[in-house]
Structure formats: C-alpha cells, structure tokens
Amino acid sequence: MKRIVVLAAGLLLAASSAFAQLGTTSPTGTLALNVGAEAGLVVNSATTTLTESGSGANFQPYTGTTSLTYYIRTSSSGTGTIGLRVSTDFGPAGGPSVGTPPTTGDALTYVPTISSPGTAAAGQTASTGSTLTPVANFGNNAHSTYAGNSASVAWSLTNDPLYAVGAYTATITYTISAT
Amino acid sequence: MKRTLYLAAVAILLTAPIASAQLGTTTGNTTVNVTVGAEAALTVGATTNLTSTGTNFSSYTGTTSLTYFIRTTQSGGSGFIKLEVTTDFAPAGGPSVATPPTTGDALNYSCAVANPGNNGTATSCTSPTTSSTTAQTSVATFGTDNRSLIGGNSASVAWTLTNDPKYKTGAYSAVVTFTISAS
Numbered sequence: 001m002k003r004i005v006v007l008a009a010g011l012l013l014a015a016s017s018a019f020a021q022l023g024t025t026s027p028t029g030t031l032a033l034n035v036g037a038e039a040g041l042v043v044n045s046a047t048t049t050l051t052e053s054g055s056g057a058n059f060q061p062y063t064g065t066t067s068l069t070y071y072i073r074t075s076s077s078g079t080g081t082i083g084l085r086v087s088t089d090f091g092p093a094g095g096p097s098v099g100t101p102p103t104t105g106d107a108l109t110y111v112p113t114i115s116s117p118g119t120a121a122a123g124q125t126a127s128t129g130s131t132l133t134p135v136a137n138f139g140n141n142a143h144s145t146y147a148g149n150s151a152s153v154a155w156s157l158t159n160d161p162l163y164a165v166g167a168y169t170a171t172i173t174y175t176i177s178a179t
Numbered sequence: 180m181k182r183t184l185y186l187a188a189v190a191i192l193l194t195a196p197i198a199s200a201q202l203g204t205t206t207g208n209t210t211v212n213v214t215v216g217a218e219a220a221l222t223v224g225a226t227t228n229l230t231s232t233g234t235n236f237s238s239y240t241g242t243t244s245l246t247y248f249i250r251t252t253q254s255g256g257s258g259f260i261k262l263e264v265t266t267d268f269a270p271a272g273g274p275s276v277a278t279p280p281t282t283g284d285a286l287n288y289s290c291a292v293a294n295p296g297n298n299g300t301a302t303s304c305t306s307p308t309t310s311s312t313t314a315q316t317s318v319a320t321f322g323t324d325n326r327s328l329i330g331g332n333s334a335s336v337a338w339t340l341t342n343d344p345k346y347k348t349g350a351y352s353a354v355v356t357f358t359i360s361a362s
Contacts, residue, residue, distance in 0.1 A: 040203030050213040058220035059248050062213045071202040087208070094253075095215055102297075103329045108211075148202065155211065161250045161327040162297040163215045170211045177205065 037078050039178035040071040042148065048172075050157055062157040069148035070118070070176055076141050078179040082118070082151065083132025084110075088171035094164035096157055099128040106158040108170075114151040117142040132175055142178075219258055219361035221247040222331070231342050239340040243355070246331035249295055251321055251361045258321035258361035260292070260334065264312045266354035272347035274340055277312040284341040286310045286353075292319040292334040299325030301332075307339065315358060325361075 043066065050062035074080045086098045086108065098108050108126040114136040121134035136151060222245065229239035251258045264286065268274045276286050289306035304317045318336060 039205060041205070041207050042203040043207035043209045045209050047210045047212055050211060052216075052218075058218045062215075064211070066209050066211075068207070069203065090211075090213070096213065105329070146202075157213060158329070159215075159218075160329045161218070161248050161295075162329065163250065164324060164326070165215055165217050165250060165252045165256065167212065167214045169213075172209050172211055173206055174208070175206045176203075 035073070037075045037080075037178040038071075038073050039080055039176040041082065041174060041176045042069045043067075043174060044069055048155065050155055052159060053156075059159045059161060061159050062155075064155050066153045066155065066172070068151040068153070068174065070114075070136075070144060070151055071146075071148050072117070072138055072142055072144045072176065072178050074138055074140055074142040074178045078140050080138030080142055080176070080178040081132075082112075082114075082135040082137075082174060082176045084126065084135055084153070084172055084174045085130070085132050086126050086128045086170055087173040088169075089128050090168040090170040092166070092168070095166060095168040096160070096163055098126055098170065101158075102162045103158075103160050106160050106162075108158075109156050111154045111156075112136055112151065113154070115149045117144070118149065118151060120151075126172070135174070138178065215250070217250055217252045217256055217258075217361040219247070219249040219359040221245050221260065221334075221357060221359045223357050227338065229338055229340050236342045236344060238342050239338075241338050243336045243338065245318075245334040245336070245357065247292075247319075247327060247334055247359055248329075248331045249321055249325055249327045249359065249361050251299070251323060251325045253324045256323045256325070256362055258325060258359070260318040260320075260357060260359045261315035262288075262310065262318055262336065262355050262357045263315045264310050264353055265356040267312050268351045268353040270349070270351070273349060273351035274343070274346055274353075276310055276353065279341075279343075280345045281341075281343050284343050286341075287339045288336045289339075290318050290334065290336055293332045295321065295325045296328035296332050297326035299323075301325075301334075310355070318357065321361070 045066045048066045050064040053063040054060040111123040112135040118136040227243040229241040287307035290304040292301040
C-alpha cells in the first residue's frame, strides 16, 4: 500500500512537469519580413488621342498627354527607371510611322513630367526598338506614396502632309523597374 | 498558440502580393490614336513689285511666289487655291481692278503650280485669268488623295497689269488674298 502512495505522488509530479512543456499563458512570436525594392505603375490613359495643336495655322503637330501613376521603392543603394517603347507602330499603312518615318524628320516625340521622388528625363524621340527610351529616373531610397505618385508624357507627332487622311493607332508600353 | 501564430504569418504572406497587385504592375500599355484629316495651308511672298520693262507702256509685270501644303481625302477629296483682290489699288488716279479707268484695263495673271510632292496632280489656272475684287478666281485645283511635301510645294502667280497712260504717276498698291482649301 505504501508503494501505491509513492507511485501516486510520482504521477502528480510528472503531470505538472508535462504541463510546463506545452507553453505559457502569454507566449511571444517573431514575424520576419524582408522589404525589397519594388515598383509598379498604372497607365491612367488607356487611350491617348492626339489632336492638332494650336489654332489658325494648319499642319501643326498632333499633341496629347498620357497620365501615369507610379509606385516605387528603391534600396539604400538602388535606382529606378521608367521607360517606354512603341510596341506597335502606327497602323494602318499610309500614315505616321515611328519605325519608318515617311519623311526624314517625321517623329513621335515626348516630354515627360514627374512628381518627386522621380526626376523626369529630357525630351525624347520615341522608338520602336527593343530599347526603352527614358521617361524618369529614381535615386537610392526613393519612395512613392501608397496611393502612388503622378507622372505624365506629353506627346507630339509631326503633321506631315504626306499622311493619308484617316485614323491611325499605335501602342506604347511603359516599364518601371527598381533595385 | 503556436498554430495561431503560424496562421497569422501565412496570412500576411498571402496579403503582400495582393496589395502589390493593387498598386500597379511593372508594365502598362496605352493606345495612341490620331485622326489625320484633310488639311491645307500656304505661305505667300509679302510684297510683289510690278514693273514695266522694255518698250514704253508695256505692261507692268511681276511674280508672286507661293508655297502650299495640302492633304486631301483619299476618296472623294479635293482642294483649291484661289485669289481675290481684297483691297483695290490706291490711291485714286491709278489702276483699278474694280473700276478700270479704261475699258480693257485689267490685272491678269497666269499660274504655275508644281504637283504635290507626295501624291497627286495640280491643275493650274487658265491663262490668262482676270482678277476680281468681288469673287475668288482660281489659281489651282487638286484631286483626291493629293499630298504635298512636308516642306511644301511651289506655286507662282505671274501678274500682268495694263500700263494705261491714263494712270497718274505715283505709287499704287493693292492687296491680294490667297485662299487654299482641302476636303
């Protein structure tokens, strides 16, 4: 009988020890997060219509503006860029062309503007090549607002009398990157 | 409790890409549209001096140079250049387009118009054409899908003004307005 009592005490001690191994009433945990360089953009103007600028004089350039919203985070030693390319040239044939201008000097040019922390590139001539032409650059530690920051591209297209009367369309692809 | 923490961490990891998607993607497209319409323009030499050379009372002559720009519609389009004497010769006592001092006095002209450099044919005016202060008279006409060079194409109007002895000596000037149109 004495043996039984001793065994019961041993079981009680063991039970208490097992409970301690299952946790406490206020445990703590650690959340690990790596925030990396990142970028995104939204082209607010799904379609940008170019119309003849100015009044009075004919054959003024066709102009229009594309609105963008960008999101960016660069690292402390990183950079960022926004670039564009004409991914589909004007069509149908007979009108303006970025890839093969019908007259030397015909061009689709643009002047970008961008809010801080971006720095707008100088005015550029758009290209159909695989290389992006610059819209804006970002330095290290650049951060947009959560709602994004604004940018725009003001277009100007030569109004060459050679263009046949009609409607023409091209596609512009914008790319943003951050390191 | 640990299970709860694990679930929270997983939930955060799943939420991160969703938030990123809401903030845009790394590429975006826009379509650029342009509608090219029929259009025309011209430039004109500011002053044309008419002079008389050779025998006395030979007509006063001179040439006005134009540069025209035109684009007409591909189907059914047309265009024209016309002129009108919008301000008659002045001061009084000299030539007059509206009221010639002598019957037969006139300001006539002939036209030379180069074809549109990129497509089409220009048809010059009938020579000679008598100018008017009350109506536009033709310089050239253009047909369908006519397109000039971006630097323009040339045209000229060669003037001939009667040298009527009745004109008082003096300097006279008139204003001629050229109009170009395309459809």
